[in-house]
Amino acid sequence: MRRISILLLSTLLLPPAAQAQALDYQFFKSRVQPVFLEKRPGHTRCVVCHERGNNAFRLEKLAPGAKVWDEGQSRKNFEMASRLVVPGDPQAGLLLTHPLAPEAGGSAYHSGGRQFASRNDPRWQTLSRWAQGQTR
């Protein structure tokens, strides 16, 4: 009985981010990956820089002529991107901070520039919703 109440108590005291939060693969595949592929005026697409290079955000190389990643590649992208967020936290992790403009709370420097001017950018919000564990 005593053991149980101690267990219960430690669960209640854990900060939200420490409670396992599953990241949704389908949401990643259908909504997050398109953000990495999308061409926007004034911005280079994430995939152009990030399917090569030696930083931690390493996307799979698209097959010649392919516009999207296949299933196996999408799974690998999912695993890779999952390590760059803090599941359950809408703002933490390099995937959310690095491409975000510094004045909006992002990293001081990203070689890829200010990909998202603010947290109101719908693309940034898509990444954030995925990190929170939302499924749509």
Ligand code: HEC
């Ligand atoms: C013009 C090239 C370029 C573009 C476009 C670009 N990046 Fe980057 N990015 C880099 C380089 C180079 C680095 C590693 C050096 C640095 O931290 O700036 C990097 C670092 C990162 C990191 C941190 C990885 C680490 O190991 O610290 C993340 C996350 C990231 N980029 C996400 C994105 C996202 C998301 C997009 C698209 C919305 C994007 N980048 C677009 C060049 C680019």
